[in-house]
Amino acid sequence: MDAVRNEAVAANDTTTDRRSERELVVTRVFDAPARIVFEAWTKPELLMRWWAPKSFGITFLSCDLDVRPGGTYKFVFGHPESGQPMAFVGRYVEVKPHTRLAWTNEESGDGFVTTVSFEERDGKTQLVLQDLYPSKEALDEALASGTVSGYPEQFDELDAVLKTLN
């Protein structure tokens, strides 16, 4: 595990942790005020630029956000190798400008709730993201399924692996 640990000490690092039986937490510091970081989570044209990095091999087909409590969102992705687009849907349960954002994830059965908090200090923003599952069993199941937050990541690598097999 040393390779992973060594990478993990770099500056601006993203940390992840299973903080409790039903909770995963991700942290990251951004060198910008909270209002700018918050904008990037709530404006579709900005969100679309970072939510699906090129290395994932998927492309955004559409991104609809109605950022207010009770408002819904829908992300649709496509992949060149797969005919079926993937949709991710849910609704916002908490919207506090520049401070806090929470939404449900309703595309799969486990129904976890994501909460992101933005805390500004000296012009930098400490971001804390929490995925809260309804029960320990639900999180255990998600971990066992192998699907990370419902995303079939690294399609590109999969293609490469499949090519070596053919």
Place this chain on the structure above:
Amino acid sequence: MVQFSSSHVGTSFAAISDATRRGVLERLAREDASITELADTFQMTLTGMKKHVSVLEHAGLVVTEKVGRVRTCRLGMSRLEQEAAWIERYRQLWAARFDELDKVVEEWKQKEKSNGRSQE
């Protein structure tokens, strides 16, 4: 002990991005099975299943052993190792996003600076 080098985690990533292969892992979590049994369970050809098992084996998620004419498959990782690997993939997912997000906020910051704060 499975080593989580970056390339290894990348391969695991790829291995579990397929629904059938996730199903195979779930099936093997309950009990070991031969390739023939797995092919039957998932209603596919032996050749197709062999390919899926090779991908999982390549990623260290499944270990196979041939006894006589039967190749038996079992999980290559303990539950704890699986969990550690999952959380590492989860970290990579967010780290990749946040590296892109850095660029977006940096650009926005520069834009504000050149426009002056009146744009707010």
